Amino acid sequence: MGDQPSEVKCGEKTMETGLTHECGVFGAIGSESWPSNVDIAQIVLIGLEALQHRGQESAGMVTTNGSSFHIQKGMGLVRNIFNNENMQKLRGSMGIGHTRYSTSAASDQVNCQPFFVHSMHGSLAVAHNGELINKDGLRKAVLERGVGLSTHSDSELITQALCLNPPEGEINGPNWPGRIKHLMQLSPLSYSFVIMLKDRIYAVRDPYGNRPLCLGKILPVNEQGNAVNDNKAEGWAVSSESCAFLTHIRYVREVYPGEIIEMTRRGITTIDIVNRPEGRLPAFCIFEYVYFARPNSIFEGQEVYSVRAQCGRQLAIEYPVDADIVGSVPESGNAAAHGYAAQANIPFGELLTKNTYVGRSFIQPTNRLRQLNVALKFSPIGVNLAGKRVILIDDSIVRGNTIGPIIKLLRRAGATEVHIRVASPPLQYPCYMGINIPTKEELIANSLDSSDLASHVGADSLAYLSVDGLVKAVQNNIKAESRKIGHCTACLTGQYPGGIPDNMEW
Ligand SMILES: O=P(O)(O)OC[C@H]1O[C@H](OP(=O)(O)OP(=O)(O)O)[C@H](O)[C@@H]1O
Ligand SMILES: NC(=O)CC[C@H](N)C(=O)O
Ligand code: SF4
Numbered sequence: 421m422g423d424q425p426s427e428v429k430c431g432e433k434t435m436e437t438g439l440t441h442e443c444g445v446f447g448a449i450g451s452e453s454w455p456s457n458v459d460i461a462q463i464v465l466i467g468l469e470a471l472q473h474r475g476q477e478s479a480g481m482v483t484t485n486g487s488s489f490h491i492q493k494g495m496g497l498v499r500n501i502f503n504n505e506n507m508q509k510l511r512g513s514m515g516i517g518h519t520r521y522s523t524s525a526a527s528d529q530v531n532c533q534p535f536f537v538h539s540m541h542g543s544l545a546v547a548h549n550g551e552l553i554n555k556d557g558l559r560k561a562v563l564e565r566g567v568g569l570s571t572h573s574d575s576e577l578i579t580q581a582l583c584l585n586p587p588e589g590e591i592n593g594p595n596w597p598g599r600i601k602h603l604m605q606l607s608p609l610s611y612s613f614v615i616m617l618k619d620r621i622y623a624v625r626d627p628y629g630n631r632p633l634c635l636g637k638i639l640p641v642n643e644q645g646n647a648v649n650d651n652k653a654e655g656w657a658v659s660s661e662s663c664a665f666l667t668h669i670r671y672v673r674e675v676y677p678g679e680i681i682e683m684t685r686r687g688i689t690t691i692d693i694v695n696r697p698e699g700r701l702p703a704f705c706i707f708e709y710v711y712f713a714r715p716n717s718i719f720e721g722q723e724v725y726s727v728r729a730q731c732g733r734q735l736a737i738e739y740p741v742d743a744d745i746v747g748s749v750p751e752s753g754n755a756a757a758h759g760y761a762a763q764a765n766i767p768f769g770e771l772l773t774k775n776t777y778v779g780r781s782f783i784q785p786t787n788r789l790r791q792l793n794v795a796l797k798f799s800p801i802g803v804n805l806a807g808k809r810v811i812l813i814d815d816s817i818v819r820g821n822t823i824g825p826i827i828k829l830l831r832r833a834g835a836t837e838v839h840i841r842v843a844s845p846p847l848q849y850p851c852y853m854g855i856n857i858p859t860k861e862e863l864i865a866n867s868l869d870s871s872d873l874a875s876h877v878g879a880d881s882l883a884y885l886s887v888d889g890l891v892k893a894v895q896n897n898i899k900a901e902s903r904k905i906g907h908c909t910a911c912l913t914g915q916y917p918g919g920i921p922d923n924m925e926w
């Protein structure tokens with residue numbers, strides 16, 4: 421690349437890299453007598469901090485002590501929204517929270533979650549990760565029932581759809597599980613959400629299991645803050661990822677695809693499991709393994725780190741090359757680089773160190789500024805590069821903004837050859853299930869194949885992991901038990917688990 425404005429297009433305000441994340445949901449409830457011994461608002465706050473990699477635009481929390489509800493929501497990071505004063509008000513025996521990256525409505529105060537409404541049958545709060553693929557149809561159906569919606573958010577739509585009285589009526593007051601089940605049948609993709617009423621939380625995962633959700637047990641702790649009794653539950657928690665269960669919460673299991681779980685002060689119960697249409701497999705988002713999730717989160721019985729390392733091993737089998745050192749683009753490329761190095765029997769070494777204080781970069785009109793920006797974010801480690809033939813692993817290439825400038829940095833620091841290996845296949849299609857994927861034109865794999873991309877970014881060679889290789893790395897160690905296994909690969913293959921939404925253009 422010269423110093424002319426390059427063909428790589430940039431976002432409106434920032435030079436974006438990678439895929440923008442989704443959302444994180446969290447819920448917690450104290451056991452037995454209320455007010456709970458556990459400060460539930462603090463547990464939710466810690467959960468949201470730990471899930472913040474899933475969305476940094478806004479966050480919020482709703483808590484209750486069983487009668488009144490307290491709400492705090494706002495734009496920005498969790499630490500800027502919650503303070504000692506509002507945390508005092510939020511003290512309660514049960515709560516849900518959300519950290520957002522917008523998909524279906526603007527990144528704006530009105531769309532912050534959880535959504536909270538007063539219904540005929542009491543107050544209701546909802547926090548949602550995902551995107552309804554039939555949101556237009558459902559919106560029309562809800563509006564036709566005479567309900568006014570105040571936003572374009574599909575999460576508000578879920579909230580309002582749950583409040584609708586079923587046309588056939590309900591014999592003994594509101595049948596919340598029945599309402600949830602009805603919504604799931606109307607709209608099978610894509611969501612993991614938590615619903616809080618005055619005395620319980622429902623945790624729900626869509627029938628395809630597209631977005632993650634798991635359960636944890638809040639353990640009693642001693643004066644030093646260490647968990648003391650594994651058998652006793654001081655409460656229960658539900659989270660998008662298990663990385664949010666720190667020392668005080670024991671991971672229990674995933675919420676199964678289609679499962680509706682009721683959490684009360686007496687414990688957790690499966691209320692129902694809603695089936696997928698006949699013959700369809702689950703479709704858990706494969707990019708949770710590749711990039712979104714924290715490496716220590718557990719999905720389908722395996723730690724994300726181990727799957728990423730396996731992707732690296734598979735990549736070394738598919739695309740070996742002679743070299744002196746293997747390293748990664750920190751940080752989501754780290755595990756795959758260790759896997760590649762082990763499989764290829766080439767030493768692993770750190771090639772770049774990442775400046776964690778650099779946020780998103782403003783749009784850069786010239787290649788000089790783009791190069792500077794990447795140089796600000798990543799510094800080469802000369803001792804591992806001088807005179808070396810290097811294999812550099814990244815988890816994904818999206819717009820191709822990052823890799824070219826990094827290759828220049830490596831060469832300037834003395835690398836004699838730079839071979840790029842990407843631990844996921846080329847990204848070519850949009851996601852309609854809660855992830856913002858750039859436009860067709862912005863995705864570099866739609867304009868350049870791997871050898872043209874290698875020349876474009878100045879690499880000696882460049883290769884992507886195959887789709888079969890990725891699926892194998894993900895699925896090989898899953899213990900199926902009696903459950904079916906399946907993953908969404910739509911952004912890589914164009915095969916959508918629930919079909920393409922009506923009138924969708926890309
Ligand atoms: O092709 P591009 O559009 O430039 O994007 C690809 C890069 O973006 C992501 O990293 P990011 O720095 O966002 O996050 P990370 O620290 O988790 O790797 C991803 O891991 C790639 O490194
Ligand atoms: N990324 C997400 O999961 C977003 C949830 C929801 N669709 C929203 O835009 O708020
Ligand atoms: S299309 Fe891609 S990002 Fe979206 S759910 Fe499927 S695998 Fe995940």
Ligand SMILES: [Mg+2]
Nearest residue numbers: 749750751752
């Ligand atoms: Mg990266």
